[in-house]
Structure formats: structure tokens, C-alpha cells
Amino acid sequence: MAIDLEKLRKIWNLSEHGQGGEKDAARARAQALVSAHGYTLNDIPSLLNLRADKEADSFDSKRGFYSDFWRQAADAEQHEKEAERQKKEDEKRRAQEARKKQRDAETAWRRAHKPEVDAIIKRCGGYEAVFRNTPEEQKIVDAVAPFEMRGIKWPTDATEAIKAALPLPQTIDDAIAEYRKWVAICREREMVGRYRERKRISWNVQEAAVNERRWIVTDLAACNLPARDIGELMRRVQFQIEQEVSDPKHQEAILRDLARIDAQVESERRQRASTSAPVTRRTRNQKPKTATQRRREVEAILATEEGRTMSLRQIAGRVGVSPATVMKVRRDMSEGSE
Structure with a gap:
């Protein structure tokens, strides 16, 4: 069994700082305690210092453990902060690169379209004049002046007024031509606006009533007017493809056109056959064939x-x-x- 060093320390302390006979009694007790383990009184100071060294080593060991722990924690925190800083720098760099790429693209677009923009402005008589209603647009706008839109739709009376403001196309080709005229006006205005603003414009370049007129002639070209022949039907199909809209009524219009054209071709064939067939004189006894x-x-x-x-x-x-x-x-x- 090991020496109880804590008990020995108390006894030895009493032998050195006690009063009178306490010292002698303490020394005797200390002698008895260490002699059982082969030590003498002269060994007691060394024994007590050994315990102090062990305690110091234990403390230093614990202090080293906690020091390593906090150092590792601090390193991890520093690494996390560095990673976050690097992430923000990368995001900032990518955003700057994207903005530069966008600016470069816009600069290239402006350089490529400047001659056309200058020509449009010159033809119209100035920048503001580009966005001024054309006479035809103004007629449409004036026609709906007594009406108000209901949300995003025009009332029926307003739609009829828009149709009557300008003669409606009577053929698919005429409807396509009017549609492309409105699109061309919008394109020129968007181009000039983008050139001036140095970015794509977000405001409407045509009055709502004119947009409604464009939808009306779009439907005329895509499905509401009859195709007169195969050529016009082919142009209708091409127009539908350009719209990039899948609508069952478009397919129904094509079927109606095909049936109408087919009937027309058959009628013409029969007419040609009847006029070109040889006239034969029926004999007196010849009778028409029965069913x-x-x-x-x-x-x-x-x-x-x-x-x-x-x-x-x-x-x-x-x-x-x-x-x-x-x-x-x-x-x-x-x-x-x-």
C-alpha cells in the first residue's frame, strides 16, 4: 500500500510548526508512517516534493490539453472565416465578370445597331417622334376613347370599334402583312429605346388598343380567315409555326382549309371532265345504266x-x-x- 502523502504532509507540517511536545509527537508519527515503507525522516522532504512535482506535471498536462483544444478550435474558426471570406470574394468576382460580360455584350449590340437606330430616328424626325403614334395607331386609339379596359380585356363594344377603326384584312396574306407591320413598329421602338437606355426597355411601346388590333389580325391569319388555295394554306401554317403557339383551333382551321380546297379541286376536275368528254349520240334503243x-x-x-x-x-x-x-x-x- 502506497504512502498517504497528504496525511504525511499534515503530520510533517505539524512537526515543523507545532508547539512544544507537538513537534516531537508529530516527528514520531511521521517516522512510524514512512518506516513501514523503508524510508527515514530524512526522506520525508523528498517524498513531499515528489508529490508536488507530480501535481505540477498533472496540471501542466491538463493545461496542455486544454491549450491544444482551444488552439484547434481557434484554427477551425479562423479557417471557417477564411472560407467565408473566399466565398464572398468569389461571388463578388463572378458578379463583376457577369456585369462586365453584359456591358461588353450591350456595347457590341449598340455598335452593330447604331446605323439602323440613326436611320430610324432620322426617318421619324427625332427620338421622341419614334414613339409617337402613327396615323393608323391614332385612329385605333381614338376609336376606343369612349371605352375602358376591364382588367386586361376590352369590352365587346371596344373590340368592335378596334376592328372598325381600320379596314380588316380579307385574306390571310393581308392579315399576315398587317401583323408584321405592327411587329416592325414595335421592333424599331424597342431598338431605339434600348440604344438610348443602354439596356432592354421594360415599358410598352404601343398602346393597349393597338396591341388588341394586332391580336385580332393574328387570329385572322392563323385560323379565322379561309385559305383560298394550297399556297395560302402553306403560308398560314408557316405563320403558325412562327408564332410558336400550339392551339387546337389552328389545327382545326387547317383541316377546314384542306376540306374546302379538296372540294374545290374536285369540283374543278368534274367540270373539266364534263366539258372535255366526247359527246356520243345515244342510239334509239340505248338506255341509261341502272343503279x-x-x-x-x-x-x-x-x-x-x-x-x-x-x-x-x-x-x-x-x-x-x-x-x-x-x-x-x-x-x-x-x-x-x-
């Missing part, structure tokens, strides 16, 4: 290899019946063969 006879002729043609590759109109023209009749006979033959 049964014409049906049998259709069946005979459909039963041949050639007939199976012919269109309904070709067979109908050869026999003198309608394509619908040929279709019915073909369907009846198909059902009969099943």
Missing part, C-alpha cells in the same frame, strides 16, 4: 388487281358514280368476304 348495272361495274373493277390500286375518284369517274358509292360497294364486298 344495279353501275354497282356491278364497280364490283367488277374492285375485283381486279388494277381496281384494288385505284383511288375512289378514279373508279367513280370511270363508272359515273360518286366516290361515296364506290366506298360503300367496297365496304359491302369486304363485309361479304368475311
Whole structure:
């Protein structure tokens, strides 16, 4: 069992600072305590100093541990602050680069469009004149003066006034032409405004009533007016593609146009066939073919290899019946063969 150094310290302290016989008694007790472990009175000071050294070492060890802990914590905090500072610097640098890139792009745009902007301003008679209503725009604006918009929509009476302010296009080509005229005016104003402001403008360059007129002629071109021929229909489809809007009514308009043009072509074909067909004199005993006879002729043609590759109109023209009749006979033959 180790020496109780704390007890020894108290006894030894009493042997040195006690009164009278207390010193002698304390020295005797200290002698008895250390002699059991092979020490003498002369060893007691060294024993007590050893404990003090151990305590000091323990304290220094603890102090070193906490010192390392706080140093590491401080280093971590410093590293975090440095990372945050670096992050802010990177963000600031990227923002500066983006602004510079935008400024450079705007400078290049201004350089490329300056001749056109100067020409527009000169043609209109000054910067402010570019944004002044044209005579046609003013007519539309004056037409809706008695009305007020309801939110973002015009009342029906105002819409009719806008339509009546200028003659409405009667063909798809005319509607497309008017639409592009309004777009061209907007484009020029936006270009001049951007050049002056050194950025894209956010304000409207046309009156609300004129915008409504543009939507009206857009619908006329895209779906409301009939296509007169295949060429005009193709221009309508191209216009729809340019609008980049998918609307079922656009497809419905195309189907209507195709049906109308198809009927027109068929009518013209029949007319040409009737005027160019040779006139034959019917003999006294010759009689017109009955419906049964014409049906049998259709069946005979459909039963041949050639007939199976012919269109309904070709067979109908050869026999003198309608394509619908040929279709019915073909369907009846198909059902009969099943």
C-alpha cells in the first residue's frame, strides 16, 4: 500500500510548526508512517516534493490539453472565416465578370445597331417622334376613347370599334402583312429605346388598343380567315409555326382549309371532265345504266388487281358514280368476304 502523502504532509507540517511536545509527537508519527515503507525522516522532504512535482506535471498536462483544444478550435474558426471570406470574394468576382460580360455584350449590340437606330430616328424626325403614334395607331386609339379596359380585356363594344377603326384584312396574306407591320413598329421602338437606355426597355411601346388590333389580325391569319388555295394554306401554317403557339383551333382551321380546297379541286376536275368528254349520240334503243348495272361495274373493277390500286375518284369517274358509292360497294364486298 502506497504512502498517504497528504496525511504525511499534515503530520510533517505539524512537526515543523507545532508547539512544544507537538513537534516531537508529530516527528514520531511521521517516522512510524514512512518506516513501514523503508524510508527515514530524512526522506520525508523528498517524498513531499515528489508529490508536488507530480501535481505540477498533472496540471501542466491538463493545461496542455486544454491549450491544444482551444488552439484547434481557434484554427477551425479562423479557417471557417477564411472560407467565408473566399466565398464572398468569389461571388463578388463572378458578379463583376457577369456585369462586365453584359456591358461588353450591350456595347457590341449598340455598335452593330447604331446605323439602323440613326436611320430610324432620322426617318421619324427625332427620338421622341419614334414613339409617337402613327396615323393608323391614332385612329385605333381614338376609336376606343369612349371605352375602358376591364382588367386586361376590352369590352365587346371596344373590340368592335378596334376592328372598325381600320379596314380588316380579307385574306390571310393581308392579315399576315398587317401583323408584321405592327411587329416592325414595335421592333424599331424597342431598338431605339434600348440604344438610348443602354439596356432592354421594360415599358410598352404601343398602346393597349393597338396591341388588341394586332391580336385580332393574328387570329385572322392563323385560323379565322379561309385559305383560298394550297399556297395560302402553306403560308398560314408557316405563320403558325412562327408564332410558336400550339392551339387546337389552328389545327382545326387547317383541316377546314384542306376540306374546302379538296372540294374545290374536285369540283374543278368534274367540270373539266364534263366539258372535255366526247359527246356520243345515244342510239334509239340505248338506255341509261341502272343503279344495279353501275354497282356491278364497280364490283367488277374492285375485283381486279388494277381496281384494288385505284383511288375512289378514279373508279367513280370511270363508272359515273360518286366516290361515296364506290366506298360503300367496297365496304359491302369486304363485309361479304368475311
